[in-house]
Amino acid sequence: MKILIVGLGSIGKRHAACLQEFDGIEIAVLRTAKGTLKEKSGFTEFYSLDEAMAYQPDGVIIANPTSLHVETALPFLQRGIKTLIEKPIANSSADSEELAAYQNNLLVAYCVRFLPLTNFIKEIAATEKIYKVGFKRSYYLPKWHPYADYRTEYTAKKELGGGVIRTLSHEIDLMLYLFGQPVNTTGLIDKISPLEIDTDDFAFFSCKTTSGARINFELDFFSPKNVNIGEIFTEKGKYSWDMSELLFTAYEETMPTRLYGAELFDIEKMYTNQMEDFIGFAKGNKSENATYTSAKEVLKIIEHIDAR
Secondary structure (H helix, E strand, O other), X not given: OEEEEEOOOHHHHHHHHHHOOOOOOEEEEEOOOOOOOOOOOOOEEEOOHHHHHHOOOOEEEEOOOHHHHHHHXXXXXXXXXXXXXXXXXXXXXXXXXXXXXXXXXXEEEOHHHHOHHHHHHHHHHHHOOEXXXXXXXXXXXXXXXXXXXXXXXXXXXXXXXXXXXXXXXXHHHHHHHHHOOOOEEEEEEEOOOOOOOOOOOEEEEEEEOOOOOEEEEEEEOOOOOOEEEEEEXXXXXXXXXXXXXXXXXXXXXXXXXXXXXHHHHOHHHHHHHHHHHHHHHHOOOOOOOEOHHHHHHHHHHHHHHHOO
């Protein structure tokens, strides 16, 4: 099977590394060589769309800046090639509508769906009444890609589809995946730090599910130490995690019990599982990656918050 990766920044390189773990996968890349990572990849490299099409890939991964996703994906989708687009699907929900006609061959790469933690949350949602869920994500943008000047990366540029709420939209997708479309959303995004970017660097918002649970989000670009924590309050007590362990505290207790360690937060396994899923999709199997409809709903939620 031939897989073509369009764009060879950090996420493109990660996908390529994961694909190498599977037998029978031939990898090629379509790139401009104008990004920060210009060195040769070691894979077959193409520098024009015509060359890439002549390669006749069975599947394509779109891993270039968000603003280019739609125009890059369309030629492959129009030829019936199975395509995985990195999140978010497009700059706006309106832009994404160009892809609607091809949604049967289209997936969007919200990788946190494949984190073992997500399966745990899914089990809790199926067996316990949930009152509140909280996600908090924060990192210092200049440390995100230490090999690059953060001011030149897509995350720092509005025209390229950057900003914290789009870059860290994984948990919005998780909400849709695990709890469905919210009935109410309120919040805000802002630019409040001295970072030299023209996008949002802070987002704070809350969604209410059909069951009455609150899903709360806090995202920003300015924590010196990466923060990726969460909590779930259910009828039984509080579950909390920090990407190294998951704890549970019953309401009648004060000290938490450790339920799981780092095995729930295996990042490499997450990406490998996602690539295995896409290989299956390219062969005609069902997928757990995000659908066009779900990915568009993520953007509509973002746009609703941005408009307030």
